[in-house]
Amino acid sequence: MTQTLGITVDNISVTYNNARLALYDASCQVQPGTITGLVGPNGGGKSTLFKSIMGFLEPNQGRVSIDGLPIQQAQKRQLVAYVPQADEVDWNFPVSVWDVVMMGRYGYMNLLRIPSPKDRRLVRESLARVGMMDFCNRQIGELSGGQKKRAFLARALAQEAKIMLLDEPFTGVDVKTEKAIIDLLLQLRDAGHTILISTHDLASISTFCDRVILLNQTILASGKTEEVFTEENLAMTFGGLPIRGKGGKEERKKVIGNR
Amino acid sequence: MILDWFTAPLQYGFMVKALWVSAFVGIVCAVLSCYITLKGWSLMGDAVSHAVVPGVVVAYALGIPFAVGAFLFGFGATVAIGYVKENTRLKEDAVIGVVFTGFFAFGLVLSTKIPSNIDLFHILFGNVLGISQGDIIQTLIAGLITLVVILLRRKDLLLFCFDPNHAKAIGLNTKLMYYTLLLVLALTTVTALQTAGIILVVAMLVTPGATAYLLSDRFDRMLAISVGTSLLSCILGVYLSYHLDVATGACIVVLLTLLFVAAMIFAPKYGLLSQLRLNKLYSQ
Ligand SMILES: Nc1ncnc2c1ncn2[C@@H]1O[C@H](COP(=O)(O)OP(=O)(O)OP(=O)(O)O)[C@@H](O)[C@H]1O
Ligand SMILES: [Mg+2]
Numbered sequence: 001m002t003q004t005l006g007i008t009v010d011n012i013s014v015t016y017n018n019a020r021l022a023l024y025d026a027s028c029q030v031q032p033g034t035i036t037g038l039v040g041p042n043g044g045g046k047s048t049l050f051k052s053i054m055g056f057l058e059p060n061q062g063r064v065s066i067d068g069l070p071i072q073q074a075q076k077r078q079l080v081a082y083v084p085q086a087d088e089v090d091w092n093f094p095v096s097v098w099d100v101v102m103m104g105r106y107g108y109m110n111l112l113r114i115p116s117p118k119d120r121r122l123v124r125e126s127l128a129r130v131g132m133m134d135f136c137n138r139q140i141g142e143l144s145g146g147q148k149k150r151a152f153l154a155r156a157l158a159q160e161a162k163i164m165l166l167d168e169p170f171t172g173v174d175v176k177t178e179k180a181i182i183d184l185l186l187q188l189r190d191a192g193h194t195i196l197i198s199t200h201d202l203a204s205i206s207t208f209c210d211r212v213i214l215l216n217q218t219i220l221a222s223g224k225t226e227e228v229f230t231e232e233n234l235a236m237t238f239g240g241l242p243i244r245g246k247g248g249k250e251e252r253k254k255v256i257g258n259r
Numbered sequence: 260m261i262l263d264w265f266t267a268p269l270q271y272g273f274m275v276k277a278l279w280v281s282a283f284v285g286i287v288c289a290v291l292s293c294y295i296t297l298k299g300w301s302l303m304g305d306a307v308s309h310a311v312v313p314g315v316v317v318a319y320a321l322g323i324p325f326a327v328g329a330f331l332f333g334f335g336a337t338v339a340i341g342y343v344k345e346n347t348r349l350k351e352d353a354v355i356g357v358v359f360t361g362f363f364a365f366g367l368v369l370s371t372k373i374p375s376n377i378d379l380f381h382i383l384f385g386n387v388l389g390i391s392q393g394d395i396i397q398t399l400i401a402g403l404i405t406l407v408v409i410l411l412r413r414k415d416l417l418l419f420c421f422d423p424n425h426a427k428a429i430g431l432n433t434k435l436m437y438y439t440l441l442l443v444l445a446l447t448t449v450t451a452l453q454t455a456g457i458i459l460v461v462a463m464l465v466t467p468g469a470t471a472y473l474l475s476d477r478f479d480r481m482l483a484i485s486v487g488t489s490l491l492s493c494i495l496g497v498y499l500s501y502h503l504d505v506a507t508g509a510c511i512v513v514l515l516t517l518l519f520v521a522a523m524i525f526a527p528k529y530g531l532l533s534q535l536r537l538n539k540l541y542s543q
Contacts, residue, residue, distance in 0.1 A: 017348060056424050076430035084424060093297065093421050094478045103418055107429035113414035139476040159429065 005067050006032040006194050007053060007163065009219075012062030014048050021217070022048045026062070028219045030163075030196050030211075035189050037209035037225070038198040041238050044216040046198040047085055050167050053196075054082050066163060074163075078107045081161035083152045085168050091141035097151045098136040101126055104158030126157035129184060145172035153181065164188065166197040170204075182208045205229060268501050277387045277497050277507065280395055284454045285463070285493030285511075287402040289485040290409055291447045292468030293478070294440065298420040301465045302352060303337065303441075306359035307448045308460035310336030312366025315382055315452075320373045326397035326449045333445035336362050385456030385508040388500065394453050402450040405443045416440060417478060454493070455508035462512040463489070470519045473526045488518045 007030035014023040023045040030036045038046050051057040053064050055071040066074035074080055081104070104126070105119040115123075127133045130150040135143060143151060149169050156164055166185075170178050178201070185195055186208055199205065205212060205225065212229045213222040214237045221228045221237075268274040295304055311329035318328025336358055344354045370379050378386075390398075409416065418426050419436040426433050444464075451460045471484035496511030503510070524531050 051424075054424065054428055056427060072430070075428055078429060080428060082424065082428045084422075088424065090421065094472065094476050094481050095417075095421060096477065099478075103422070103425060104429070106414065106418065106431070112411065155425070 006030045006034075007196065008065045008068075009049070009053065010063045010065075012049070012052050012059045012064065014045075014052055014057055014059050023052070023059075024218050026215070026219045028213050028222045030194060030213075032067075032194045033189065033192055034210040035185055035195045035197065035208055036211040036213060037205045037229075038196060038213050038215060039202065039205065039229075039234075039237065040198075040215035044237075045218075046215055047167055049215060050082065050165050050196075050198070053165065054080065076107075078159060078161055080163045080165065081156035081159040083149075083156050083164070083166040083169060086145065086148060086171070089140075089148075089152075091148070093140060095140055096136065097127070097132060097138050097140060097143070097154075098123065100140055100151055101136075101154045101158050104155040107159065122158050122160070123154075126154040129157060130154045131180065146174060146177045149173055150177070150181075153184070162192070163194045164196070166195065168198050168200065170199050170201050178204065202234070264502065265498065268498065273388055273390075274497070274501060276390060276395065277501075278494060280390060280398060281387055281454050281493040281497050281507065281511070282490055283402055284398065284451050285467075285489040286486055287405050287447055287450050288463040289467040289489035290482065291405065291443060292464050292466070292489070293471065293482050293485050294409070294416055294420055294468075295444065295464055296468035296472055297417075298440065300440075300444070301461065302355050303340070304444060304448070304464035305461040306336060306340060306355045307333040307445050308452075308457050308464075309359045310362035310366075311445075311448060311452065312363055312382065312457060313369050314366075316366055316369040316373055316377065319377045324397050325394070325452075326401055329449045329452060330401070330445050332362065332366075333448050334442060337441040337445065381456075382452070383456050383458050384506045385452065385454050385459070387454045387497070387507045390453050398450050398453055401446045405446045405450065408439065408443050412436070412439060455511060456506070459508040459512045462515055466512070466515040466519050467492075470515070470522045473519075473522045473529050476528070488515065492518060 009026055009028045012023060012026045013021065015021050026045075026049060038049065040046050048057065052059050053071070055064070055075070064071050066079055069077075069079070101123045102115060102119065105115065105122065106113050109115065109119065124133070127136055130153050132147065132150050132154055135147060135151070140148070140151065149172070153166075153169065156166075169181055173181070182204065185197070189195060189210075197209070206229060209225050211223060212225050214220040214228065214233055216237050221233050295301060311333040314328035314330070314332030315325050316328075318325045340354050340358045343349070343358060344351055347354070370377065415426070415431060415436060416439065418431070419433060419440070423433050426436065447464065448460055451463050455463050467485040467489040468481070470488050471481040474484050475481040492511050492514035496514050497507055499505065499510040499514070500507035522530070527533055
């Protein structure tokens with residue numbers, strides 16, 4: 001076995017119940033200590049890839065490992081945090097922002113989940129880091145879109161995971177907050193965290209992503225931002241090549257392979 | 260006069276028993292109902308309650324405690340529902356509809372074909388005024404197990420209802436939580452059988468939580484309100500049932516529903532009136 005740190009996605013294919021292939025033969029590496037941007041069109045399979053990495057979906061084939069461990073073991077060791085896309089949450093649920101962030105600490109608590117002073121301190125610090133301390137007593141639905149994002153980011157921070165997956169943290173977020181989140185991500189990376197983030201904000205990618213993965217049904221390219229994040233490759237990812245037709249993947253690989 | 264209405268029935272042992280058993284059942288159901296409404300499992304509650312019928316019949320025929328048969332069939336039905344859903348392309352509500360009516364109908368057939376002295380009417384509508392010592396013990400055991408399990412796992416179960424993906428992400432066993440919740444659902448149904456009867460158990464499993472949900476944004480408060488409304492309805496319901504000579508379960512559920520309607524209209528934040536008031540404020 002090769003020694004792999006970070007995230008290794010090995011030949012994953014996912015089909016949903018409607019029998020449509022959402023992701024096929026996807027393989028990629030997320031290098032430790034980097035920020036990796038995940039870029040692709042709507043429906044390109046970004047969220048599906050996240051969910052496969054997290055084990056929320058059972059892929060039809062392929063394997064994922066995190067720091068060389070199967071995903072479940074990595075999760076038991078609190079190695080991975082996941083910030084969901086906003087539409088996956090029941091915003092009417094009767095919990096406060098504080099309660100939600102505290103959920104990031106459950107993995108460290110005893111079976112009764114009684115918070116220790118350290119848990120409370122980390123929740124407070126996490127809320128402060130995303131500038132949400134003033135909202136900690138609000139019900140989770142009583143927040144703006146950007147505040148909701150920050151609340152869930154705080155939960156991921158409280159979890160103190162080495163690896164963080166963020167699914168579109170910038171949608172519906174104003175420029176100032178986006179900048180603040182990016183600064184936070186850079187701080188985390190400099191502290192040794194590994195971050196995989198999907199976004200549609202192509203303009204900001206090269207300002208903070210060390211590496212980029214291009215995704216449309218399968219991994220089209222991955223590598224250093226300056227090498228992979230080119231206009232030609234982007235045209236390929238978002239552009240009009242056949243997506244599910246026979247040989248579509250081969251065709252695209254051929255083109256992208258020439259980069 | 261009013262005091263008489265409350266104290267006079269207490270001279271009968273069966274009324275005292277009915278009162279405290281119903282109050283206990285009310286508490287157990289109210290606690291679980293918070294989780295059931297938040298998880299969106301109301302239909303599952305209905306399914307479990309109907310699915311216990313064949314279990315009750317078989318248990319009586321074999322001479323084992325009714326709670327054991329009811330629990331096995333109730334829990335079995337939920338497992339069957341899970342299995343059918345995983346392995347067909349049907350939506351959950353269709354699967355639930357198919358499975359529980361199947362169990363229920365099978366139970367009806369059994370109850371007429373297996374000679375026993377159970378009264379179908381009592382299974383369907385409950386009979387807490389005539390509850391036997393043995394049944395009380397079974398009710399207590401099932402209810403206490405439920406309360407203890409929920410108390411010990413309450414935070415995890417809440418997280419499971421709110422965000423099962425996060426539960427997984429921090430390494431918790433969500434399969435186990437899923438089955439724990441089904442297990443306590445089946446146990447609670449068993450607890451409430453004698454009081455509410457199969458047809459109305461679902462109301463006790465859903466309405467208190469639904470009422471409380473309209474009244475609160477915090478889970479702890481929701482829990483307290485749910486228990487409060489449920490207790491009130493159960494105790495008053497038993498009295499009403501005695502004075503009016505109506506099935507106890509029906510009285511309890513009518514009261515629960517009235518409280519729900521009141522909450523729907525008058526709730527300070529999510530009530531119809533407060534929304535009307537807000538709309539008016541803005542249209543001016
Ligand atoms: N629960 C589901 N059931 C069936 N099909 C699904 C489901 N979720 C996603 N899909 C399909 O899988 C494909 C990939 O979806 P996915 O959500 O991964 O895309 P995405 O890249 O995250 O898109 P977006 O940028 O819009 O978030 C799409 O074609 C989508 O229609
Ligand atoms: Mg997505």
